[in-house]
Amino acid sequence: MRQMVMVGFLQAQNCTNLVSSWRHPESRDDSMSADYYRTIGRVLEEGKFHLGFFDDRLAMPDRYGNDHRHTVEHGIRCVKMDPITVLTVMGMATERLGLGATCSTTYFEPFHVARVFATLDLMTNGRAAWNVVTSMNDGEALNMGHDEHLEHDARYDRADEFMDVVLGHWNSWDDDAIALDKQSGLFAHPGKVRRLDHHGTWFRSRGPFTVPRSPQGHPVVIQAGQSGRGKHFSARWGELVFVSTHTSMEHGRQLYREMKHDVARQGRDPDKFFITPSAYVVCAETKAEAEDKMALIETLATDEDALSLLSEAMNFDFASKGIDEPFTDEELANISGTQSMRDRVLRASGIANPTPRDFVRFSHRARPNKPFVGGPKEVADGLEQWFTEPVADGFVLAATHVPGTYMDFVKYVVPELQRRGLYHKDYAGTTLRENLGLPIPRATWRNTQ
Numbered sequence: 412m413r414q415m416v417m418v419g420f421l422q423a424q425n426c427t428n429l430v431s432s433w434r435h436p437e438s439r440d441d442s443m444s445a446d447y448y449r450t451i452g453r454v455l456e457e458g459k460f461h462l463g464f465f466d467d468r469l470a471m472p473d474r475y476g477n478d479h480r481h482t483v484e485h486g487i488r489c490v491k492m493d494p495i496t497v498l499t500v501m502g503m504a505t506e507r508l509g510l511g512a513t514c515s516t517t518y519f520e521p522f523h524v525a526r527v528f529a530t531l532d533l534m535t536n537g538r539a540a541w542n543v544v545t546s547m548n549d550g551e552a553l554n555m556g557h558d559e560h561l562e563h564d565a566r567y568d569r570a571d572e573f574m575d576v577v578l579g580h581w582n583s584w585d586d587d588a589i590a591l592d593k594q595s596g597l598f599a600h601p602g603k604v605r606r607l608d609h610h611g612t613w614f615r616s617r618g619p620f621t622v623p624r625s626p627q628g629h630p631v632v633i634q635a636g637q638s639g640r641g642k643h644f645s646a647r648w649g650e651l652v653f654v655s656t657h658t659s660m661e662h663g664r665q666l667y668r669e670m671k672h673d674v675a676r677q678g679r680d681p682d683k684f685f686i687t688p689s690a691y692v693v694c695a696e697t698k699a700e701a702e703d704k705m706a707l708i709e710t711l712a713t714d715e716d717a718l719s720l721l722s723e724a725m726n727f728d729f730a731s732k733g734i735d736e737p738f739t740d741e742e743l744a745n746i747s748g749t750q751s752m753r754d755r756v757l758r759a760s761g762i763a764n765p766t767p768r769d770f771v772r773f774s775h776r777a778r779p780n781k782p783f784v785g786g787p788k789e790v791a792d793g794l795e796q797w798f799t800e801p802v803a804d805g806f807v808l809a810a811t812h813v814p815g816t817y818m819d820f821v822k823y824v825v826p827e828l829q830r831r832g833l834y835h836k837d838y839a840g841t842t843l844r845e846n847l848g849l850p851i852p853r854a855t856w857r858n859t860q
């Protein structure tokens with residue numbers, strides 16, 4: 412029976428996806444300590460979450476006013492640690508929880524990314540996942556030795572070749588290459604390890620790759636592209652696909668149907684392609700208690716949080732405009748960062764030339780977007796409706812405060828979802844693929860020429 416996929420939406424950062432989370436009275440203050448992430452990992456594993464996922468950007472949000480002082484003063488995602496290192500800390504404190512992190516195809520080399528995630532996969536007995544992003548803004552480009560961010564669709568063309576090289580390397584050792592025969596001195600069968608010799612438009616990578624296969628073959632591929640080009644990329648490579656919270660049930664139905672069709676059109680199995688929207692859950696024993704919690708959360712966010720994050724995501728300095736000054740058609744057309752965010756605000760507001768104030772209101776960058784608020788029954792009802800519609804195969808749960816959001820969800824909502832048969836009572840296996848119900852791929856040699 413189809414079961415919900417549950418992902419913890421995490422940040423190796425001074426706050427969660429919700430900037431105001433660090434200001435929450437119940438949030439732990441040690442987000443730069445190993446114990447903080449060990450604790451989150453154990454809470455997610457107790458709730459049988461499939462995956463703990465760390466998002467990432469290669470720069471703090473300093474596009475607003477082209478200055479970082481407001482970012483640091485207000486703690487707007489100004490601390491960003493390396494997610495792989497933090498993930499490994501979490502991996503060593505858990506047994507079954509999947510471990511995912513973001514890594515950019517625009518600013519790293521495929522051999523390096525292939526090795527980092529294949530190693531994490533071996534170190535965690537087959538629990539690794541890689542979120543493939545093309546990055547968002549000039550701040551990241553400037554930190555990584557470039558003058559400006561690569562054009563939107565060119566980023567995805569580069570990413571397609573990046574995937575060819577990574578999967579080429581991940582498939583260059585056969586599953587049974589290693590012999591480890593101390594008698595004969597045969598470590599591995601030379602004929603079962605190949606050189607990729609990749610020469611392409613964007614990359615050259617010779618090989619042979621230096622990390623053998625893991626118990627799940629290779630890491631699970633996550634993707635979150637939402638523009639036309641981004642969605643096509645997701646349907647080609649993604650196994651677990653994150654989308655932003657649906658702006659309406661109708662939009663959710665259309666997006667879910669479209670993406671599953673595109674997967675089938677690319678010759679892949681749509682039932683092995685999981686679409687999970689990001690979501691906020693604020694829950695308690697009763698609906699009234701949960702609403703009180705939500706009221707507190709609402710008081711913690713500021714418009715500056717939103718303007719700073721909008722500038723980061725869209726790679727446009729919102730301080731260059733008056734708060735009530737409409738965007739021109741040209742400014743909207745030239746958005747070089749996340750185009751899907753622009754499209755979402757145009758769709759949700761119905762305004763052709765929105766102002767920065769409209770973007771703050773309709774982008775929900777600093778406030779939980781359509782949170783599921785209530786006791787066990789109300790929240791389970793909401794999640795069940797999305798799951799059975801279907802507009803979702805599961806959820807990427809962001810936190811309003813840590814670790815409280817996940818402790819509440821595990822205490823109040825998980826038992827209710829399990830009672831309804833919508834969510835697994837235990838992990839099916841030891842690897843992430845087994846727990847997601849994804850097949851374990853055999854090594855298939857891929858010549859990328």
Ligand SMILES: Cc1cc2nc3c(=O)[nH]c(=O)nc-3n(C[C@H](O)[C@H](O)[C@H](O)COP(=O)(O)O)c2cc1C
Pocket residue numbers: 420465466467468513542543544545546547634635636637638639640641642653654655688689748749750751752807
């Ligand atoms: C749940 C979720 C997590 C995401 N995590 C990241 C991330 O870690 N880093 C990043 O640069 N983008 C992240 N994104 C944004 C996407 O990668 C992508 O840039 C965005 O959806 C825009 O897609 P587009 O490039 O097709 O316009 C995330 C999106 C969602 C919905």
